[in-house]
Amino acid sequence: MKTLNDFLRMKKDGEKIVMLTAYDYPSARLAEEAGVDVVLVGDSLGMVVLGYDSTVPVTMADMIHHSRAVRRGAGKTFVVTDMPFLSYQISPAQALENAGRLVQEGGCEAVKVEGGEEIAAQVRALTRAGIPVCAHVGLTPQSATALSGYKVQGRTAEAANKLLRDALALEEAGAFMIVLECIPVQVAQLVTGRLSIPTIGIGAGAACDGQVLVWHDTLGMFDRFTPKFVKKFETLGVKAKDAVGAYAREVREGTFPGPEHTFTMNEAELKRIYGDG
Numbered sequence: 001m002k003t004l005n006d007f008l009r010m011k012k013d014g015e016k017i018v019m020l021t022a023y024d025y026p027s028a029r030l031a032e033e034a035g036v037d038v039v040l041v042g043d044s045l046g047m048v049v050l051g052y053d054s055t056v057p058v059t060m061a062d063m064i065h066h067s068r069a070v071r072r073g074a075g076k077t078f079v080v081t082d083m084p085f086l087s088y089q090i091s092p093a094q095a096l097e098n099a100g101r102l103v104q105e106g107g108c109e110a111v112k113v114e115g116g117e118e119i120a121a122q123v124r125a126l127t128r129a130g131i132p133v134c135a136h137v138g139l140t141p142q143s144a145t146a147l148s149g150y151k152v153q154g155r156t157a158e159a160a161n162k163l164l165r166d167a168l169a170l171e172e173a174g175a176f177m178i179v180l181e182c183i184p185v186q187v188a189q190l191v192t193g194r195l196s197i198p199t200i201g202i203g204a205g206a207a208c209d210g211q212v213l214v215w216h217d218t219l220g221m222f223d224r225f226t227p228k229f230v231k232k233f234e235t236l237g238v239k240a241k242d243a244v245g246a247y248a249r250e251v252r253e254g255t256f257p258g259p260e261h262t263f264t265m266n267e268a269e270l271k272r273i274y275g276d277g
């Protein structure tokens with residue numbers, strides 16, 4: 001399993017960090033077997049797994065439940081679990097109590113929180129308690145309504161400077177890694193160059209120290225909307241629908257199950273039931 005020191009070294013050596021979300025046992029197993037460096041149990045599960053319109057309804061119970069499944073599937077991979085909406089914003093004490101539950105009950109190595117300078121006190125409290133924190137700035141989906149939607153952030157000099165100030169404050173508070181979501185590549189490059197902790201981009205261009213994508217986007221399993229920054233590396237949604245269609249057809253036609261899927265009894269036992277007649 002990678003450690004915090006490994007992530008720092010990877011940044012120094014220019015070795016890209018691969019992060020991918022996973023939400024259950026099979027996806028976590030596949031991510032680990034494919035050699036992903038960090039599995040993120042993202043609260044995006046609210047949208048891609050639970051079918052909500054945003055990440056806001058996701059609860060602590062949801063995050064613990066999915067985190068435990070991911071832990072079972074990826075026992076040798078560094079797992080970061082998202083702190084859900086309003087589980088940390090209220091106070092450092094609230095953040096500590098809930099982060100503690102995610103680590104103890106969910107089994108993750110670290111937690112992720114969305115926000116800038118305004119949550120630096122929370123990041124400091126968690127770090128001091130020995131809970132590694134991954135920060136998340138730029139487009140922060142938990143506050144998408146306040147940001148007037150899922151839009152590119154940091155496009156003006158003022159907004160870019162604020163983003164840099166936020167990132168520096170979070171690093172100073174103890175964050176070991178920071179996700180930069182949906183910002184211009186030049187801003188991501190500036191922030192990445194100014195921080196000593198690794199930046200992980202999603203919609204932030206190739207200059208970041210690593211990249212993260214959502215499982216269902218990567219595999220083409222979510223078609224409600226596709227942001228510009230998503231690359232679908234497969235079309236599993238289409239393939240799954242075709243496979244389920246084929247199953248339904250064969251059941252209806254009576255061609256499944258075939259002899260190769262069927263158990264039989266030997267003649268002697270059959271005779272004991274039916275006799276010789």
Ligand code: KIV
Nearest residue numbers: 021042043044179212
């Ligand atoms: O919830 C999530 O999956 C995330 C990633 C998109 C970074 O926060």
